[in-house]
Amino acid sequence: MPFDIARTRAAYPALSEGFVHFDGAGGTQTARPVIDAVAAAMGAAIGNRSSAFVPGRRSLDLVAAARSAVADLVGGDPGGVVLGPSATALTYTLARTLGATWRQGDEVVVSRLDHDANVRPWVQAAAAAGATVRWAEFDRVTGELPAGQYEELVSERTRLVAVTAGSNAIGTAPDVAAIAKTAHAAGALVCVDGVHAVPHGPTDLASLGADFLVTSAYKWSGPHLAAMVADPARWAALRPAKLLPSSDVVPDRFEYGTPSFPLLAGVAAAVDHLATLDPDATGGRRGRVVAGLAAAQAHEEVVFERLLAGLAAHPAVTVYGSPVRRCPTVSFRVAGSSPAQTAAALGAAGFCLSSGDYYAYEYFQTMGLRDSGGAVRASVYHYNTVDEVDRLLAELDRLAGPGETMAG
Known part of the structure; x- marks a missing residue:
């Protein structure tokens, strides 16, 4: 219809x-459903996360619901959804964590088409490690980011390739899957900025070939929070800088401080809302989200x-x-x-x-x-x-x- x-x-x-x-x-x-969900959460008794009392369990449920919703949005695993205040903050966390393992002679590939949040954290992490930054260039007339150039940019020394799934400036949607294939053939990881692309059509983590994908809820009708999604096993191999008493489990150990539980209610509600955009869609939320988008x-x-x-x-x-x-x-x-x-x-x-x-x-x-x-x-x-x-x-x-x- x-x-x-x-x-x-x-x-x-x-x-x-x-x-x-x-x-x-x-x-x-x-x-509206997002506004209502946030208001309802703020009007209810909520404590910090704890299994000992009802308000604490509500917070645990809100976190779990947000992870599950984001996973359904991008085709990921709830256990691999790291929540945070912004895409920039989450990318910096990942860049510092991965960068701590890089050595002189290692290489990182970034693109001149990307939002600076998927450029500067990698450039700075490379500088701190003594690694080399290599640049993918866009066509100045068409705005395309040719995937073929990555055959020359990526080598056995490449540790990470950072690329956007959608330019926030001119809309270009690069062939991320082809770029990821080249990166993976050399043993490199791929971090995809999905902030601009995810709101505008179905997203599938596996099809993109993304090892890490970041998205922001306020770009798809939700509150000002973000998420970075990866296979839980990928997160388990990484050790971020963190407070000693904070949780050491995945994905919690990559999240700093106490989250805004009411806003997390809004994240889940936003995904639920996207699942209603096609009123004829049936089945589970993932399928309805894909149909709606x-x-x-x-x-x-x-x-x-x-x-x-x-x-x-x-x-x-x-x-x-x-x-x-x-x-x-x-x-x-x-x-x-x-x-x-x-x-x-x-x-x-x-x-x-x-x-x-x-x-x-x-x-x-x-x-x-x-x-x-x-x-x-x-x-x-x-x-x-x-x-x-x-x-x-x-x-x-x-x-x-x-x-x-x-x-x-």
């Missing part, structure tokens, strides 16, 4: 304020195609990148206006778009755009509509002035 956009939008209370949200890449609005992806592609075509046809707009496989995200500039000025003008009209480099530091540095303000980013989420796209394009017409309207 067609994607029920009215039903979908009704689940997001914030949309009633009337803003047009094309900033999902920076964080989506929160679904596939339905949402089909809707997003229609909306995004309208947006991309409109931007490309506008004589005053420059669009960056044209990757064949991509998440529904695009960066652009409007002639005669800095990215910050464009975003502010659109914001004054009720449109929410980001400007700057959005932490895609290497991409904008390589493109020579960072020092002059980066670009404006528009990203589509499953609550966006074709009507919202048309309104945005009309507003860009108005901002561009006479003679600079949409072609066709």
Whole structure:
């Protein structure tokens, strides 16, 4: 059946304020079931984790439920889900832990297409160990990240390859499976940044070939928490720096401090919400999540195609990148206006778009755009509509002035 956009939008209370949200890449609005789950958890008696009393057992249950939900989201094992405050924090934890085992002469491969959270932790860990960093380059015209270059970048000295499953700047979806195959053939581990990709379609850890995959709940209708997922055996082989009294079991030993139990309730509720996006889906939660995200992806592609075509046809707009496989995200500039000025003008009209480099530091540095303000980013989420796209394009017409309207 067609994607029920009215039903979908009704689940997001914030949309009633009337803003047009094309900033999902920076964080989506929160679904009502998530809000309700967090509120219910905050209103209940909760203690720190303990099996000795009911409030303590509730906390244990909330942690377990969040791990199980994330596992269903990405096709992982609940015992391999490490929870944390952000993708950046979790990647730093992993980088420091793995980096402690590296030696001079070891190598790490990172990409100039990635969010800095999947670059800088590895670069810094390599520097601390005396390891060498090798860079995968993107095509400056298309924005593609050619998988073939990894045949030359990866060697028997490579310890880790870090790559994004979806660029948060221009949407490029690299062939992660092919890159991982090359890395694994050399005995290297693969850390995949799934923060931008996971919200926009079904994800399967095994199919990607990811040894580690990180995702952030606030990019898929949830609260500001993140998770890094791996095989439990992979975590068991690692020894992070930790407090002596803290748990030494997997995955707990990779989590620092007491978590926000109410927000963990929101993580589970967010995955449950994604499982409702296709109301005809049946069976277990994993299958319903896959079906729901596939339905949402089909809707997003229609909306995004309208947006991309409109931007490309506008004589005053420059669009960056044209990757064949991509998440529904695009960066652009409007002639005669800095990215910050464009975003502010659109914001004054009720449109929410980001400007700057959005932490895609290497991409904008390589493109020579960072020092002059980066670009404006528009990203589509499953609550966006074709009507919202048309309104945005009309507003860009108005901002561009006479003679600079949409072609066709």
